Amino acid sequence: MDAWERQRFAALAKAVADDRDQQAFSILFDYFAPA
Numbered sequence: 001m002d003a004w005e006r007q008r009f010a011a012l013a014k015a016v017a018d019d020r021d022q023q024a025f026s027i028l029f030d031y032f033a034p035a
Contacts, residue, residue, distance in 0.1 A: 001009075012028050015021035 009028065012024040015024040016028065
C-alpha cells in the first residue's frame with residue numbers, strides 16, 4: 001500500500017467515524033473484507 005492509498009483509506013475511515021458515511025464504509029469493507 002503506497003502513501004496515496006494510506007491517505008485515502010485514512011480519509012475514508014475518518015468519514016465513517018465522523019459522519020457514519022455508508023459509501024466510505026462500503027469502499028473500506030470491499031477492500032479489506034476477506035473474499
